[in-house]
Amino acid sequence: MDPVKKIAQLVRAGATLTAYTCPACGTVLVRLKTGELYCANCERTVVLVKTEEEAQQALEIVQLREVRRIVFDKILQLGREIEKLSASEMVDHLRSMSLLIDIYERLSRLHGEGQRQQPKSPS
Structure with a gap:
């Protein structure tokens, strides 16, 4: 378009x-x-930045957002596979999901902290 x-x-x-x-x-x-x-x-x-330090902070935020998206996609993928699994395989998947959820939550906190620290674009 x-x-x-x-x-x-x-x-x-x-x-x-x-x-x-x-x-x-x-x-x-x-x-x-x-x-x-x-x-x-x-x-x-x-993201508009004034200094190299602000550029680095903005880049870190973007990269964290991408990693968080990848982790979320993996959680969804594991969730879709659960119903086809045996009980023992399901336990392994659920352990993996639990770890990924913990990682996702940590990345979300980091992302939230980064958003607060991100340089504000001029109004």
Whole structure:
């Protein structure tokens, strides 16, 4: 879909246009209701930073989010497989799920702490 049409859809859904452009492609960024800046052309969130330290913090947040998503997908995958298993196999799957859930919760806490520390984009 054309980026201009995507931007129009996002604005109709409550996003606002900003004076910022995407550093990768130059498309005007929109501010989503969540406060995140978004490039409709690249289809990704953009974080504006002032220092190398802020850039590193933002990168860590993005990487943690991706790991958390992968762990969540594995939990769902194990959940779908449970009904086909014998009792002993189920116990192993449930142990794995329990470990993954613990990891997911820890990543969620880290992600939440990172969001609070993330550099705020200029208003």
